[in-house]
Amino acid sequence: MRVMCVAAARPNFMKIAPIVAALDAGGHESILVHTGQHYDPAMSDVFFDELGLRAPDHHLGVGSGTHGEVTARVLVAFEQLLVDESPDLTVVVGDVNSTLACALASAKAGVPVAHVEAGLRSRDWAMPEEVNRVVVDRVSDLLFASSADAVVNLKDEGYRPDQVHLVGNVMIDTLRSNVERARERDVAARLGIEGRYGVVTLHRPSNVDDPDVFEPMIGALSEISADVPLIFPAHPRTVGRLAGLELPSTFVVVEPLGYLDMVGLLANAAIVLTDSGGIQEETSVLGVPCLTLRDNTERPITVDEGTNRVVGTRPEDIVLNAKLTLAEPPIPRCPALWDGRAAQRIVEVISAGLPTKRPTELP
Numbered sequence: 001m002r003v004m005c006v007a008a009a010r011p012n013f014m015k016i017a018p019i020v021a022a023l024d025a026g027g028h029e030s031i032l033v034h035t036g037q038h039y040d041p042a043m044s045d046v047f048f049d050e051l052g053l054r055a056p057d058h059h060l061g062v063g064s065g066t067h068g069e070v071t072a073r074v075l076v077a078f079e080q081l082l083v084d085e086s087p088d089l090t091v092v093v094g095d096v097n098s099t100l101a102c103a104l105a106s107a108k109a110g111v112p113v114a115h116v117e118a119g120l121r122s123r124d125w126a127m128p129e130e131v132n133r134v135v136v137d138r139v140s141d142l143l144f145a146s147s148a149d150a151v152v153n154l155k156d157e158g159y160r161p162d163q164v165h166l167v168g169n170v171m172i173d174t175l176r177s178n179v180e181r182a183r184e185r186d187v188a189a190r191l192g193i194e195g196r197y198g199v200v201t202l203h204r205p206s207n208v209d210d211p212d213v214f215e216p217m218i219g220a221l222s223e224i225s226a227d228v229p230l231i232f233p234a235h236p237r238t239v240g241r242l243a244g245l246e247l248p249s250t251f252v253v254v255e256p257l258g259y260l261d262m263v264g265l266l267a268n269a270a271i272v273l274t275d276s277g278g279i280q281e282e283t284s285v286l287g288v289p290c291l292t293l294r295d296n297t298e299r300p301i302t303v304d305e306g307t308n309r310v311v312g313t314r315p316e317d318i319v320l321n322a323k324l325t326l327a328e329p330p331i332p333r334c335p336a337l338w339d340g341r342a343a344q345r346i347v348e349v350i351s352a353g354l355p356t357k358r359p360t361e362l363p
């Protein structure tokens, strides 16, 4: 089968890498497409280098813009690529704007779509990714879920059982094959931090774009850093928001890190405070306590069967939960099937054949 594999933004690269490898090993022809939604070397190239992902077969170079602009540019460029390549299947991962655009272009062109990480729901329509997740699932033929709760969501929404496959977590495939060499990188020491430390990441528009939300959060994190020094690899979106804010010397802001440095930093952390979805999953597998600075999560499995606590964005809640968690860390647990073999299961399903479209039975 000729399979379009879409990569686009930082969290996609580690998800698509094991799928491309498993497709190639399974005798399929993968066509790797980078939409260019993320383009800074630290947000893109470093992942290709470190994950051994080959250079994309096509780079659409769409760059940044509003949601509409990015989605539209990818939609137009990917539609043409479908004409040029006439693939048998498009595989999209995650929930970024490029995921939506490529799924939509494929569905309109009559190319079957497989969505990896299907069925996650935050039920928060103010979150752009939630819109993307729901629409991508709706136009997909094959829905690959990483956890049992996602399967329940899809069944509740009326998807047919033959479309839905619980395969595990491809991001964890990549984590498991890289964690040992990542641990050796001694990132904290390189950044001048000795002993126990925590890690912060914040980039969601709902947290960083409004100073009335962002600045009190930074105040809470500064307070926590008096107990445990915090390292904050800041996303480009967040860097601008930090300008002019006074931070204590125990709260260290650094450039975005490459994959291995980030995994190494997380693996050896005492606590992680984040609004990222992927980091909730990675910390669960690493057994590192995670506080999610949001009011909801589309990944409740990381709370039920991992090390995550969803604590909201109020400064007093963040400080209190950090103290409680440092005093009594959760016992590490790992969700079922997050065992490093998700991509292999996906390719087994794909190799068995695509479901026939039966539009009258679709939800």
Ligand code: UD1
Binding pocket: 009, 010, 011, 037, 038, 039, 040, 043, 044, 064, 065, 095, 096, 097, 098, 128, 129, 203, 235, 236, 237
């Ligand atoms: C996107 C995803 C989000 C994911 C995040 C990971 C959507 C809706 N959001 O958010 O789900 O968690 O990626 O990073 O797709 N920028 C750079 N260099 C880059 C890329 C972006 O400087 O290489 C800056 C630009 O100013 C850009 C801004 O970051 O406008 C936001 O980028 P964008 O891709 O729109 O969204 P993210 O916040 O990165």
